[in-house]
Amino acid sequence: MRRYHFRYLPTNQRREALVDRVHLIIDGTDGRTHYIELPTSAVGVEATPIGAIIEATAAGRQTHAADRNIANIAGKNDGLYRTADHLATARADRGIVDPVAYVEAHVRRLEALRRAGIVARLDADQWRIPAEFEQRAAMHGDGHTPATSLRVLTTLDLDTQIASDGATWLDRQLVGRDPMPITTAGFGLEVQSALDRRREHHITQGDASRDGKGRLLYRRHLLATLQGRELVRVGQEIAMAQGLPFRVASAGETIRGTYREAVQLASGRFALIENAQEFTLVLWRPVIDRSLGREVVGVMTDGGISWQLGRGRGLGA
Structure with a gap:
């Protein structure tokens, strides 16, 4: 399972509707931008306030063998998958009993991914395959279950959490049993800064103090x-x-x-x-x-x- 914490972005940056799928571009605490795909039926996230912290859990799907084959063929042809190229490769493989049926199965997979907006069909025998094809195709799954689930961890943005009197998501990062790894880049850097300010807030409020060695000690049962x-x-x-x-x-x-x-x-x-x-x-x-x-x-x-x-x-x- 892959898990990301991210900040919910403004509408014009976060959502692209393609047929029956919704694509999210998200700021991760790992300092990277991630591409997440969901069925439209799962988008209750639209009601989430801007700046909220959300967890995206990508199911541990194995990459389709067909997707790997498609990526390999396209990688040799400047991002183009051609059925003729694949058929020639299949016929040269003694382990493939019916090369035509084998390639047709890949074409059916490409059709499903085309409907999801992941690949583009140029003509009857050629498809444009994007650079992030395997990642996006894996997130798409088999089309019967959501590839990714979203969970709102807090509706509060970082600035509001810093001065809050409640047990915030920042506090769970500070003293929780399972803090999320956070890098010092991008949104991760903003989170690190907010954590530093939250620590100082706790010291000011008497909920934390530094010992003689400079270590920060929190009140017992802080949360x-x-x-x-x-x-x-x-x-x-x-x-x-x-x-x-x-x-x-x-x-x-x-x-x-x-x-x-x-x-x-x-x-x-x-x-x-x-x-x-x-x-x-x-x-x-x-x-x-x-x-x-x-x-x-x-x-x-x-x-x-x-x-x-x-x-x-x-x-x-």
């Missing part, structure tokens, strides 16, 4: 502390607006109430659960959206909440 602070602040703001008391839920507690809405915070997305006396905010998961406006029941855990939805089965969050 949980930041998330808790943000929840209290936002909960109090909502309470003032709605006139209903806010209460922080604790581990082991059973939460029962109506799921009113999802609230996006720096620390993540939270579900607002309300009863007649008060409301609370708990970690949101997609499964709960089916219960919007309905009563829900869940048990708080150290890592979130276990929802009791449908026949008493628990669905962890």
